[in-house]
Amino acid sequence: MLEVSRLRKTFETDGQRALGRGRRTVNDVAQVFAVNDVSFTVEEGEMFTLLGPSGCGKTTTLRSIAGLETPDSGSIALDGRALFSRQAGKKKGAVNVAVNKRGLGMVFQSYAIWPHMSVFDNVAFPLRVAPRGRRVGEAEVKRRVTKVLETMELAAYADRHATKLSGGQQQRLALARAIVIEPPLLLLDEPLSNLDAKLRESLRYELKRLQRELGITSIYVTHDQTEALALSSKVAVMQAGQVAQLGTPREIYQRPLTKFVAEFIGTANFLDGTVRARSGQDFAVETANGVLTLTADADVTVGSAALASIRPESVQISVERPTDARNVWSGVVTTRAFLGEAMDHIVSVGQHEINVRSGPEISIEPGTPVYIRFDPSKLSLVPMS
Template sequence: MDSNKLLKVEGLYKSYGGHQKGRERNYAVADINLSAASGDFLTLLGPSGCGKSTTLRCIAGLESPDLGTITVADRVLFSSDNGISVRANQRGLGMVFQSYGIWPHMDVYKNAAFPLQVGEKKNRPPAKQIRERVERALEVVQLSDFAGRSATALSGGQQQRLALARALVMEPPLLLLDEPLSNLDAKLRTDMRFELKRLQHEIGVTTVYVTHDQSEALAMSTNIAVMSNGKVEQVGSPREVYGSPAAEFVARFVGSANLVSGTVTSASGDGVTVKTPDGLITASTTTDLAVGADVFVSVRPESVTLTPAGGERGEWEGVVDGSAYLGMTMEYRVKVGDTEWNVSGSSESPLADGTPIRLSFAKHGCAAVPMAAAS
């Protein structure tokens, strides 16, 4: 793993419930390897129970792993080999939970200052420095004008920003966010995505963010680690994870994909031609696939072009089986043989239900995944 990374998680295992003789240990996370460079926004994305929050809690020191190493800014926080396990309150990391944990009997300023005022007296910053750091943190989250207001008088979005200020006032090398937007309504969640991204970019703090919301992950991250059943399925930029899924699970979970099975008939560079029950399709791939390999092809709905049937033959042919108007776009359900496809198209010239059509595919929107990797 790159030695220049600010965060390094290597060979992380965590189990619950103890180990019973004669039974395999049940791991919540197994062999997790992750890293983040200074200033990165790394998102752990996956469904409930996949291990993303457990991984974050291990980094924070709120869970004790069975095996592995966790290093932040060249400081080893946990090492099973060397018997190192730094307590959570000594790691110096910032963390915001789903429940913001705002102190209701304190005003905004006192809430933000609280982390600097607890702990051993000899380790507390001077009063002047506390004031400067709190004022700077409140300014960053745009709460300076609310410093004297009771925390319970804040809106949901303001409370979320106050929780961020309380984490940032520690000036941590690493900020950990565990689904901090889950308690907000849909519009406020969207607004706060941009706000969080702006704050993270402005401050430059390395961030690890946990969510099950793929839209949040795609909109905010520099890198995404897609997790399933306690393992990391793929790590990459939002564009890589969305456009070049490495496994069937990633293709299904990130975005909306049409998946069709087939066999590779030719391979050249980073592309393959796949024979499916409905016809040939050309796809990109990040894996070396040999002729004859069984694969899934993931096709994004926006990568399919529909044109009325007729003219030259040879394209895939089908019929519009249903449609929905979504403003600037139309969502179509297209029947091709016994397979139903989801297709996105322009709403300027909508196709009526029952229209015979031809389908063509953009190669960059089609990704071939080996069946062995998708199982």
């Protein structure tokens, strides 16, 4: 189990670059928080994903766990063993285990394979250069490398130079080299980002299958929302150096806690309004087009401005009024788009333009009056921000 607690990391920068981020000034030098009080736990066997836009702190967090960055304060522990620990402003009593002594596996975005070595020698390299106390004999090297190459379906290429492999094969080679040391934790820094879309999709499921079969605890960094939802046991969505929301992929997608999370993960309709009534988790939100009733686990008080959000596929559309009259609005289709596996309609309702996604069998011509219905259980409520 990995425990990351109150991790902080700052970089010196000029004032303009620090705008819009948590910042402080030390001796007239602006410092921006790359990671600001980040805490999370990764259970054994989980695929834990750090997800967010460029500059949100996800790679800095990963590199801090690997030992490639030195945080200002916080702690990192793996299976009860401290890898890093430092109190803010104090160096006395600090712990910072060297990169090569942490025993972690890492796959970089660029793969970083040795171009002058064969596939076999690339995978064998970390075993052969391990510290003497952990180094294994050549017979064991051959056994481990052969086994992992078979798992990665690269055994037939063992004698081939690494640069003669395709992009997907090179990605699997980098992964094989990382897991051959049988690490307690595998770190993956956007390993699929250099591949074309079709290959990335196929390797995404291959990576998930391998992670489950091998049972390796993994931390995966990506900015690709689809990748995060498909691969992860847990997702931490990061924003400006902090964890905006942590949960399962389904929780993150269906119950975003902030507008940022709802916008970053997929597509969402936002309906601004005011909370007029609340009973436990049941809310009544007054909008410009009428009152919406919904059920949400939200910390929003009566009288507060709030945003009701709903995914396009959770909005029902029909030319006839639904029998369930709750949350039914009437509008007009302004445009439609065929997406192959789905059909998108944009429906104009008063001040709102609602995106509705349905199966491709539903196709309604622009200009047609329609009814749309918001399922109370599919609506989320977030504070206005």
